[in-house]
Amino acid sequence: MISVIIPTLNECKGIEHVIEDFPREYRGHDVELYVVDGGSTDGTQEIVEGSRAELIEQRLKGGKGNGVEQGLNEVNSEIYVMIDADGTYNPKEMGKVVDPLIDEKAEHVIGKRYNRSKDAIPKLNLAGNYLFNLAVRISTDAEVYDMLSGYRAFTDFSLRHTKLTAPGFGIETEMTLSAVENKVPIEEVNIDYSQRKGESKLNPVSDGWRIMSTIIWGVRDINPLKFFTAASSIFFVLAMYPSYLAISGYLSNGKIVDLAPSLIASVLIIIGLQMLIFGMISDQVRRNEKRLSQG
Ligand SMILES: Nc1nc2c(ncn2[C@@H]2O[C@H](COP(=O)(O)OP(=O)(O)OP(=O)(O)O)[C@@H](O)[C@H]2O)c(=O)[nH]1
Ligand SMILES: [Mg+2]
Numbered sequence: 001m002i003s004v005i006i007p008t009l010n011e012c013k014g015i016e017h018v019i020e021d022f023p024r025e026y027r028g029h030d031v032e033l034y035v036v037d038g039g040s041t042d043g044t045q046e047i048v049e050g051s052r053a054e055l056i057e058q059r060l061k062g063g064k065g066n067g068v069e070q071g072l073n074e075v076n077s078e079i080y081v082m083i084d085a086d087g088t089y090n091p092k093e094m095g096k097v098v099d100p101l102i103d104e105k106a107e108h109v110i111g112k113r114y115n116r117s118k119d120a121i122p123k124l125n126l127a128g129n130y131l132f133n134l135a136v137r138i139s140t141d142a143e144v145y146d147m148l149s150g151y152r153a154f155t156d157f158s159l160r161h162t163k164l165t166a167p168g169f170g171i172e173t174e175m176t177l178s179a180v181e182n183k184v185p186i187e188e189v190n191i192d193y194s195q196r197k198g199e200s201k202l203n204p205v206s207d208g209w210r211i212m213s214t215i216i217w218g219v220r221d222i223n224p225l226k227f228f229t230a231a232s233s234i235f236f237v238l239a240m241y242p243s244y245l246a247i248s249g250y251l252s253n254g255k256i257v258d259l260a261p262s263l264i265a266s267v268l269i270i271i272g273l274q275m276l277i278f279g280m281i282s283d284q285v286r287r288n289e290k291r292l293s294q295g
Helices: 015-020 044-049 064-074 091-102 123-140 156-160 171-181 204-222 224-253 259-293
Strands: 002-008 029-037 054-057 079-082 108-116 152-155 186-193
Touching: 002 015, 002 064, 002 091, 015 029, 015 044, 029 044, 029 064, 044 054, 054 064, 064 171, 079 091, 079 156, 091 108, 091 152, 091 186, 108 171, 123 171, 123 204, 123 224, 152 156, 152 171, 171 186, 171 204, 204 224, 224 259
Parallel strands: 002 029, 002 079, 029 054, 108 186
Antiparallel strands: 079 152, 108 152
């Protein structure tokens, strides 16, 4: 069985086609559709009720993440597919995200938005997307290039290793980082991405901020040493200029004339050193935990 979870909030312009374009059967697996609706008022629910998809009404109205979490809790399946309802992803490409699971090559597949129609992703979102993926690649060694993609497929095994807490758009980050942390095999496959139908629900600033915090805390748990080393280097870099002012002032006057640069440099260096020590301690704690859990 393949169960497709489709989160919606006022997507009357896109939902019908998304539902219609999914196959009913794929490589011997029945395909079931579940639309989790976050409280649409534009007729989305009526469209879903008149279709082959089952409507699930979202109880916790915190955002997409709450909706997907509820859908995944209420549906039992071997393979799950997640797709947006705004017409950006192509249901006819489901095979691309599902094949590596059926062929047992991966447990979690991310549809990488490769063939994009012009302006389908706004420039600000594109830049944020690039930086977020880069940060995760550097700090975790995971080969992910589009971890925020809303088109993905995963096995029941992968779901059991996924921690879902983000109420909104942090959900894709949590899914990816959970897979990385638990060494669940991930694969990225190239997919198409079109201009959305209807209004966007994503706020690049507030949602971008939430996604960034999800990444920071997730990476801290996966690789604390790298995380705290990176954080401490930021403080060491910030300390460079005041240190230069303090040292050059002392060398040219033979004494400390202005206390401010020395003070600022010292505080920044102390914070940087503390971060480094935090990293070493957290790394040791993590190693001990691992050793204990391995018996
Ligand atoms: N169930 C549920 N779905 C939601 C909620 N908010 C957004 N969605 C759906 O989540 C999917 C992704 O939202 P989008 O607004 O397309 O966000 P995005 O794809 O990151 O941004 P765009 O570039 O504007 O498409 C869409 O199908 C939305 O309808 C919510 O609170 N509850
Ligand atoms: Mg979208």
